[in-house]
Amino acid sequence: MRRAALGLRALAAALVLLGIAACSPPAPPAPATSASPATTAAPEQRHFTGTWSVSGTRQTLEMGPGHRAEAFRLGGALMLTGEQRLGLGFRSDVIGLSDNRTGMQGRSVWTDERGDQVFSELGSAATGPGNLIQGRIIGGTGRFAGVSGEYSFKWNPLVVSEDGSVSGRVDGLKGWALVPSLQSPAAAAAGSGQAAAGVKP
Numbered sequence: 001m002r003r004a005a006l007g008l009r010a011l012a013a014a015l016v017l018l019g020i021a022a023c024s025p026p027a028p029p030a031p032a033t034s035a036s037p038a039t040t041a042a043p044e045q046r047h048f049t050g051t052w053s054v055s056g057t058r059q060t061l062e063m064g065p066g067h068r069a070e071a072f073r074l075g076g077a078l079m080l081t082g083e084q085r086l087g088l089g090f091r092s093d094v095i096g097l098s099d100n101r102t103g104m105q106g107r108s109v110w111t112d113e114r115g116d117q118v119f120s121e122l123g124s125a126a127t128g129p130g131n132l133i134q135g136r137i138i139g140g141t142g143r144f145a146g147v148s149g150e151y152s153f154k155w156n157p158l159v160v161s162e163d164g165s166v167s168g169r170v171d172g173l174k175g176w177a178l179v180p181s182l183q184s185p186a187a188a189a190a191g192s193g194q195a196a197a198g199v200k201p
Contacts, residue, residue, distance in 0.1 A: 014180050038060075043178040043180050045184065046085065047082060047174075049082055050080040050151055050174075051170070051173065052077075052173055055194055056075055056076075058073075063075060071096075074093075075092060076088040077092070085109075086179070090112050094122070108120045112174055117140050117141045117142070118147060131155060133155055135152065140180070146180040147179050149175060152175065155170060159174065
């Protein structure tokens with residue numbers, strides 16, 4: 001009888017422990033660890049002016065009396081000035097189509113000494129020497145990734161030959177660009193550490 005009573009007590013204790021375990025809430029999951037996201041600063045607006053000289057070729061299509069279309073491809077050197085310029089020197093490549101009735105549409109790529117590029121669209125409602133051309137910056141690569149902006153200039157041809165060769169310069173180039181600024185967590189921590197080290201009690 002004594003052994004039976006002890007067995008019943010042990011069974012009752014085990015049931016109590018199982019009930020407590022069943023009623024206890026599950027342990028919360030461990031928080032997931034992830035890398036800190038990069039800190040994105042506000043885009044920086046930069047204003048610039050510059051000089052631009054190009055040369056290349058053109059192909060002309062006569063479309064009846066007083067109507068002419070031209071396809072052109074030009075390349076040259078672009079130098080920007082101003083304290084907030086995008087860069088100092090670029091190689092420029094331009095391709096486009098002009099029509100003396102509908103205007104001009106083109107595309108331009110600026111490439112700096114690192115190989116980073118700026119892409120833009122060109123447009124004008126009319127054609128001819130001294131005509132105002134509008135440029136719209138639509139993106140880039142490398143340090144110019146995500147850049148946007150606008151610029152304008154006047155095109156002045158210097159040499160236009162019958163064999164299709166053309167050269168000229170840009171006058172009055174001016175514009176602005178918004179350049180995104182992305183700071184990595186490591187760079188931010190390094191900057192904070194340097195700032196803290198420079199503070200003396």
